[in-house]
Amino acid sequence: MTLLNIAVVVKLEPDFSEGSISYNPDGTLNRSQTKSTLGPHSKIAAQAAFYAKVKYGAKISIGTMSGHIANSALQMAMETCDAEVLHLYNDKIFAGADTIGTAEVLKKGIEKMDGKMDIVFSGHRATDGETGQTGPQIAWKLGFTFLGNVISYDINLEKRTVTAKRLLSLRGISDLIQEIEAPLPVFIAIDPSYKYYFSTASLRLTAEKYQREAHERANNYKDRLQTFDSEELGADKTLVGLVGSPTIVYDVQRVPQGKVIRHAEILDGSNPEHIRKTVTAMREALNAMVIK
Amino acid sequence: MEKYDVAIIGGGSSGLAALKQLSNLGKQAIILEAGSKIGSKNISGGILYSKKPKKGKVTNVEDLYENFLDDSPFERKITKYILHSTSKDKVYSMDLTASHEYQSNFGYSVLMNKLNSWFAKQSVDISQKFGGGIIPRVHVRSITWNNEGRTIIQTDEIDEFEVKAVIAADGVNSEVAEMVGARSKFTSMQLYQGVKVIVRIPEKIINERFGVNSDEGAAHLFAGDITLNHIGGGFLYTNRDTLSIGVVYHFNSLLKNPVEPHTLIDTLLKNSMVSEFIKDEIPIQKEIDKNLPQEEQLRIRFGVAKLIKSWNDTRRNYLSSTHDNTDELKSKLSFIQDQMVTKYGVTFGTDYVESEYSAKLIPDGKRCRMKKPFFKNILFVGDAAGRGIFVGPRIEGLNVGIDDAVRAANAVARAIDKNDFSQRYLGEYYSQLIDESPYTTDMNQIDKDYLKIFLDATKNVPKDSIGKRYGPILKLMSNDTLRGIAVKFVNILGYDKIFSMIESEDTYVKIPIQLAEKHGKIVSSSYSPNILSLAERIEKLNYTEDHVSHIIILKDSEFMKKMIVLCPAKCFTEEGGKTILQHEGCLECGTCSHETEWRHPRGEKGVHYQYG
Ligand SMILES: Cc1cc2nc3c(=O)[nH]c(=O)nc-3n(C[C@H](O)[C@H](O)[C@H](O)COP(=O)(O)OP(=O)(O)OC[C@H]3O[C@@H](n4cnc5c(N)ncnc54)[C@H](O)[C@@H]3O)c2cc1C
Numbered sequence A: 001m002t003l004l005n006i007a008v009v010v011k012l013e014p015d016f017s018e019g020s021i022s023y024n025p026d027g028t029l030n031r032s033q034t035k036s037t038l039g040p041h042s043k044i045a046a047q048a049a050f051y052a053k054v055k056y057g058a059k060i061s062i063g064t065m066s067g068h069i070a071n072s073a074l075q076m077a078m079e080t081c082d083a084e085v086l087h088l089y090n091d092k093i094f095a096g097a098d099t100i101g102t103a104e105v106l107k108k109g110i111e112k113m114d115g116k117m118d119i120v121f122s123g124h125r126a127t128d129g130e131t132g133q134t135g136p137q138i139a140w141k142l143g144f145t146f147l148g149n150v151i152s153y154d155i156n157l158e159k160r161t162v163t164a165k166r167l168l169s170l171r172g173i174s175d176l177i178q179e180i181e182a183p184l185p186v187f188i189a190i191d192p193s194y195k196y197y198f199s200t201a202s203l204r205l206t207a208e209k210y211q212r213e214a215h216e217r218a219n220n221y222k223d224r225l226q227t228f229d230s231e232e233l234g235a236d237k238t239l240v241g242l243v244g245s246p247t248i249v250y251d252v253q254r255v256p257q258g259k260v261i262r263h264a265e266i267l268d269g270s271n272p273e274h275i276r277k278t279v280t281a282m283r284e285a286l287n288a289m290v291i292k
Numbered sequence B: 001m002e003k004y005d006v007a008i009i010g011g012g013s014s015g016l017a018a019l020k021q022l023s024n025l026g027k028q029a030i031i032l033e034a035g036s037k038i039g040s041k042n043i044s045g046g047i048l049y050s051k052k053p054k055k056g057k058v059t060n061v062e063d064l065y066e067n068f069l070d071d072s073p074f075e076r077k078i079t080k081y082i083l084h085s086t087s088k089d090k091v092y093s094m095d096l097t098a099s100h101e102y103q104s105n106f107g108y109s110v111l112m113n114k115l116n117s118w119f120a121k122q123s124v125d126i127s128q129k130f131g132g133g134i135i136p137r138v139h140v141r142s143i144t145w146n147n148e149g150r151t152i153i154q155t156d157e158i159d160e161f162e163v164k165a166v167i168a169a170d171g172v173n174s175e176v177a178e179m180v181g182a183r184s185k186f187t188s189m190q191l192y193q194g195v196k197v198i199v200r201i202p203e204k205i206i207n208e209r210f211g212v213n214s215d216e217g218a219a220h221l222f223a224g225d226i227t228l229n230h231i232g233g234g235f236l237y238t239n240r241d242t243l244s245i246g247v248v249y250h251f252n253s254l255l256k257n258p259v260e261p262h263t264l265i266d267t268l269l270k271n272s273m274v275s276e277f278i279k280d281e282i283p284i285q286k287e288i289d290k291n292l293p294q295e296e297q298l299r300i301r302f303g304v305a306k307l308i309k310s311w312n313d314t315r316r317n318y319l320s321s322t323h324d325n326t327d328e329l330k331s332k333l334s335f336i337q338d339q340m341v342t343k344y345g346v347t348f349g350t351d352y353v354e355s356e357y358s359a360k361l362i363p364d365g366k367r368c369r370m371k372k373p374f375f376k377n378i379l380f381v382g383d384a385a386g387r388g389i390f391v392g393p394r395i396e397g398l399n400v401g402i403d404d405a406v407r408a409a410n411a412v413a414r415a416i417d418k419n420d421f422s423q424r425y426l427g428e429y430y431s432q433l434i435d436e437s438p439y440t441t442d443m444n445q446i447d448k449d450y451l452k453i454f455l456d457a458t459k460n461v462p463k464d465s466i467g468k469r470y471g472p473i474l475k476l477m478s479n480d481t482l483r484g485i486a487v488k489f490v491n492i493l494g495y496d497k498i499f500s501m502i503e504s505e506d507t508y509v510k511i512p513i514q515l516a517e518k519h520g521k522i523v524s525s526s527y528s529p530n531i532l533s534l535a536e537r538i539e540k541l542n543y544t545e546d547h548v549s550h551i552i553i554l555k556d557s558e559f560m561k562k563m564i565v566l567c568p569a570k571c572f573t574e575e576g577g578k579t580i581l582q583h584e585g586c587l588e589c590g591t592c593s594h595e596t597e598w599r600h601p602r603g604e605k606g607v608h609y610q611y612g
């Protein structure tokens, strides 16, 4: 059986949970003072990759663009999905990159990974000032089909296709689930609500086995860590870092307090007309929920 | 449908032993364990014994796990075993080390979370080789036999699968026994309720206080007024840098005279001797000035918390036997201490530090062991089979469960070889192996040599305190020949005929109180511990809540009313004359199980013990 070849791109993020965030006087994040961790969305991406490894058998490689302190994040990612290979893309000239500059580096990195990828996973988006564009941009650069907001997926190894459920939020309607099928290779940006589930004893045993292996590997993650600078990646200097980033940041604001906006209509439970209205609305909503 | 040779239900010390032995024999077996990870649901006292019986053979922990002595995370080898009779601040102590050492290679204090994870680790590679292993987070819901007689296991979490044989190692509150109708629920007569707390104390302070070195430990047992008139008593075992302190009372005596379990344990902790055993130096924070700006108050709160944490860690490290640099740690400690005092006005005082509260029922094997511990192709082992030994203050469940499990594994392996899983070939054979177990003998009859050790220990006990009823008996029993005859007589008559005499309030309450009052030494305590409230204890525990309750009240009986007092987590209350259950906070002890529909929580749900 040929194994699936899987890449996960992950991101080191400030650890908001610790309450240990630190800001510069100008209001931007002071990265050197803020504790870092594997971004929660990156962790979910790694979990999604682990699912494929347990269910179908896969070789997983992890890549990230970051300074050296990313090591701990790579270790965590390795422990989450039992990856075999860790890539760290690290170069001074990568600094100041926006999403497109980042995407270029990650694309180059993925191309450096052993073999051709079947699936690339990324998190939904980072929690620290990213707009969810990196994923689609990497997919575009790689020429892979992009599947965003994926809440579950399965693979047909014979047909070499993936079927995925996507969570769509459209204005005015509560969440929709769309089921799609796409040929490999694909780029999957995983939804934060993704949770894997192993439904048989044998899958659970396999998962336990790989989790133990992952734990061992993570303890010695340095054995599997490869670092690349821009030269080693063969990156075009005009496409990466600040130079390769067309975004202009014209203002930085502190995270605003969210305002709750809700439109409520008060209905009277003893009024049959109101009840009828409610039932109709609920029925419409239900009908709209699943689109195949 | 997937197929496996053997399913072991429950990954406590018994189930893990079954997996190890089956794997050693080259057989495929899987453990299904409801807990989030192995060890998270298991609690014990606990002293794990290795035994050398006069007659017959048992498989000890170090026989099954060859590297147990070199590598396992046991706590301390218990070298002192002392029974204290208490009455207020008076204590009369008797050294029972000889009884502890009787027919034993060793007795180690252990914490089940750590120990069971270690046991599990010893089996993973070898069980995997034969297609087996351990599956945590799965709760077995039913075992049925289909039309072709195949055994089907259903769980709350994964697809059903087929097995050839089952080993039920699901503990004292065995659902397997109930779901297949192998035995009725244990009664209050057959059970004890155990409640335990873990107290943290640095290693070197334990060594000094208990007069032991780092590899040795002490066990202290308590009877008398600390029982609040119940049959049973208290225990304190030294671990490496914690103490296991608990009370174990006959369920029947609790029903007769219901007292809240946490009150019973508090009474033990407040005993002046125990208070002195558990005390430690603790930092006391200065109240934060409420007039300070909010941000400043927060800054102080975090600052103090961080310093106290690092003070605790450093001190623990400094006072342990495993660090390399004493001087460096010492200066680090005094630096932190200095900062705490000067920056935040922290002072230091005496109190105790409690880390975990837990509870579980314990089966009394002489009253409830299954005479035929099997049903169809299911073999029951350890607590699930009601096999625990209570002799004097000693409880043996861990070693019994391990030995049972090896016997069960041997019987199953033999059945696999012959592909015969009939009751006759598998169950009856296992039952025979269990009958041959020296532990079964211990549950069946009094051992006159063991009795002698007790009598020897009580030789110096002034007979005037022993009372009219026991004085003459003790005198008689001190004579070797007469004792021999008496014990024989009792064993012919039936051991069970004399339980009520041995296990009486006289033994556990009255005589100890008299002894302490008349002959005890006064032990005074230099402080009074600020004992955690039940709410604080529950708050310290880790839970994964399940919105579905695993317990359903069947009827509003007298028994259920008593649960309002006897549930160690206070899950029952009365509302409008009805008993109401709130399952959140449940410790899964089983105390209420007799008159409820009682299940363990679904996989991964419920309480997760850190120590056990
Ligand atoms: C306070 C106290 C003090 C004690 N002191 C001592 C002592 O000093 N020495 C000694 O030897 N013994 C002592 N014992 C007894 C000893 O702890 C027990 O005999 C022993 O832990 C029993 O082990 P076991 O594996 O049979 O059961 P358990 O440890 O109870 O294991 C049963 C396992 O089965 C799992 N399970 C149950 N139902 C299901 C299901 N349906 N599906 C999946 N999993 C399930 C549970 O989660 C649990 O992990 C003491 C007990 C207590 C409570």
Ligand code: SF4
Pocket (backbone or CB within 6 Å): B551, B563, B566, B567, B568, B569, B570, B571, B583, B585, B586, B587, B588, B589, B590, B591, B592, B593
């Ligand atoms: S609800 Fe029942 S099982 Fe849970 S802690 Fe209370 S008595 Fe024990």
